[in-house]
Amino acid sequence: MRTEARKIADSPLEWVSGSGDSSGIILSSRVRLARNLEDHIFPWRASREEMLACEERIRSRILSENSLRSFRVFEIDQLDPLARGVMIERHLISPSLAKGGPGRGTAVDDRGIVSILVNEEDHLRIQAFLGGLRLHEAWRVARQIDQILEDLVYAFDSRIGFLTTCPTNIGTGLRASVMIHLPALSVLRKVGKVASDCGRIGLTVRGMFGEGSDSAGSLFQVSNQVTLGQTEEELIEKVSGVAAGLVRQEQAARDRLLSEKRSGLEDKAWRAWGLLRFSRNMGIREALELVSLARMGSETGVLPKVPSSTWNLLLMDIQKAHIQARAESDLTPEELDSTRSGILREAFGPFHQTGQLS
Amino acid sequence: MKCERCGSREAEVHIRHQKGKDIADFHLCRQCAEAMAKEGLIPDISFDLPIDSFLWGLFPAHGINLQGYGDDQANQAKITCSRCGLDNESFRKSGKYGCSDCFPLFHDNLGPLLREIHGSEIHRGVRPKTACLEVSCPGDFESLRKDLREAVEKEDYERAAVIRDRIREIGETNENRG
Numbered sequence: 229m230r231t232e233a234r235k236i237a238d239s240p241l242e243w244v245s246g247s248g249d250s251s252g253i254i255l256s257s258r259v260r261l262a263r264n265l266e267d268h269i270f271p272w273r274a275s276r277e278e279m280l281a282c283e284e285r286i287r288s289r290i291l292s293e294n295s296l297r298s299f300r301v302f303e304i305d306q307l308d309p310l311a312r313g314v315m316i317e318r319h320l321i322s323p324s325l326a327k328g329g330p331g332r333g334t335a336v337d338d339r340g341i342v343s344i345l346v347n348e349e350d351h352l353r354i355q356a357f358l359g360g361l362r363l364h365e366a367w368r369v370a371r372q373i374d375q376i377l378e379d380l381v382y383a384f385d386s387r388i389g390f391l392t393t394c395p396t397n398i399g400t401g402l403r404a405s406v407m408i409h410l411p412a413l414s415v416l417r418k419v420g421k422v423a424s425d426c427g428r429i430g431l432t433v434r435g436m437f438g439e440g441s442d443s444a445g446s447l448f449q450v451s452n453q454v455t456l457g458q459t460e461e462e463l464i465e466k467v468s469g470v471a472a473g474l475v476r477q478e479q480a481a482r483d484r485l486l487s488e489k490r491s492g493l494e495d496k497a498w499r500a501w502g503l504l505r506f507s508r509n510m511g512i513r514e515a516l517e518l519v520s521l522a523r524m525g526s527e528t529g530v531l532p533k534v535p536s537s538t539w540n541l542l543l544m545d546i547q548k549a550h551i552q553a554r555a556e557s558d559l560t561p562e563e564l565d566s567t568r569s570g571i572l573r574e575a576f577g578p579f580h581q582t583g584q585l586s
Numbered sequence: 587m588k589c590e591r592c593g594s595r596e597a598e599v600h601i602r603h604q605k606g607k608d609i610a611d612f613h614l615c616r617q618c619a620e621a622m623a624k625e626g627l628i629p630d631i632s633f634d635l636p637i638d639s640f641l642w643g644l645f646p647a648h649g650i651n652l653q654g655y656g657d658d659q660a661n662q663a664k665i666t667c668s669r670c671g672l673d674n675e676s677f678r679k680s681g682k683y684g685c686s687d688c689f690p691l692f693h694d695n696l697g698p699l700l701r702e703i704h705g706s707e708i709h710r711g712v713r714p715k716t717a718c719l720e721v722s723c724p725g726d727f728e729s730l731r732k733d734l735r736e737a738v739e740k741e742d743y744e745r746a747a748v749i750r751d752r753i754r755e756i757g758e759t760n761e762n763r764g
């Protein structure tokens with residue numbers, strides 16, 4: 229029964245491989261396009277039959293397209309809760325799509341770059357994920373899929389653009405976002421300021437895990453608010469530009485910590501390393517915090533060098549559904565925490581010797 | 587009021603579901619509402635949200651006030667979309683359109699709402715290849731010219747400049763198409 233969940237947990241995600249950004253500060257870039265089919269009522273108002281008919285058309289278009297032959301189409305209702313949980317943790321589906329229902333599904337490519345959400349808030353949500361700061365490239369990937377699926381005839385108005393369920397997505401239907409790791413700015417309590425600066429220029433900053441500037445693991449998502457009135461390239465350039473600026477701010481904050489609070493930083497980083505390396509029971513929140521501190525320690529040269537891909541992979545592997553999917557049977561909360569500790573000990577084991585020698 | 591499905595828990599979710607001429611009112615507890623949405627019996631509105639915000643607050647949460655929009659035709663007169671059954675009152679509450687026919691129906695002019703959300707009302711992004719054939723573009727052109735005249739009359743030069751750019755862009759695309 230776990231085989232599907234495990235298979236999904238073990239499948240590749242391009243962004244995890246750590247390509248694209250040498251700093252390790254921007255983990256991933258995502259471009260999402262919201263589209264609806266002219267011939268169908270929007271999902272939240274559609275009958276069961278309509279949902280199924282719409283899904284059928286989208287599915288057969290995907291399956292008949294030679295350039296999309298590497299895609300796997302999933303029906304949400306056919307997936308067990310664990311497999312859905314794994315997909316949520318991998319951002320392949322949203323929590324609201326995971327609830328399932330008639331005609332709800334997703335199509336995922338075999339490299340873990342594109343997922344096409346079917347009958348979520350809109351008929352189609354085409355999303356492309358790449359590692360590092362590569363929004364322009366992600367846009368080109370999403371647009372390729374878009375140009376294939378537009379054969380289905382989109383709901384489009386020549387003045388206001390692509391028509392969406394929520395007026396907040398009208399126009400381009402485009403949301404460009406980066407996942408960004410800001411531990412030094414968090415330590416210096418600058419994230420609130422950064423978020424309000426971004427808000428003033430039309431970008432949203434929110435925590436990946438938890439709310440606001442208090443996000444566990446100092447991981448944030450920066451995205452555009454408006455979708456209408458600018459071209460896709462303009463919207464993307466704005467998010468890219470701000471993201472690059474945030475990388476510089478984070479690096480400056482790290483330099484400041486290294487020059488002004490070096491012993492404090494070293495102590496924090498090595499404590500985090502020690503706990504990750506030797507703990508026997510660790511909850512998700514603590515694990516995210518420690519991984520974040522240790523990652524910053526590693527990237528600033530305080531701790532042994534660990535590749536970006538290892539850090540990225542851990543962000544998936546220590547989450548609940550991923551751990552459950554790889555377990556032989558259902559884990560109790562205590563077993564979950566002890567398994568998580570085991571995953572962390574094992575991940576850092578190979579790097580530990582280097583640490584002692586250096 | 588008790589939930590009409592399980593009869594035991596308190597009804598927290600009140601939904602008026604309208605399809606064509608049929609109107610059905612549901613008074614449900616949260617669990618039953620979720621279950622029925624899953625079965626596709628009622629529309630799936632995100633049940634993660636606190637119930638207050640789900641019925642009334644969806645837009646204020648986005649920082650957008652829908653009061654005064656969607657009823658620009660006749661004050662408070664009920665307009666129902668004949669295709670998806672959504673009426674302007676429900677649109678105001680949910681902040682969601684039901685189908686592509688709702689757009690012209692609920693707004694004589696979508697401009698003010700879109701300007702409030704996006705600071706703009708004109709799409710400048712990519713277009714489906716089917717959408718901008720000879721038929722739709724001249725009409726588009728005409729209405730943009732009308733908007734431009736209006737903006738200039740109102741001395742809204744910022745907006746006039748955007749519209750002028752758009753007219754120019756469409757002009758170029760048409761020339762390129764030959």
Ligand SMILES: [Zn+2]
Nearest residue numbers: 589592615618
């Ligand atoms: Zn009930």
Ligand SMILES: [Zn+2]
Nearest residue numbers: 667670685688
């Ligand atoms: Zn409608």
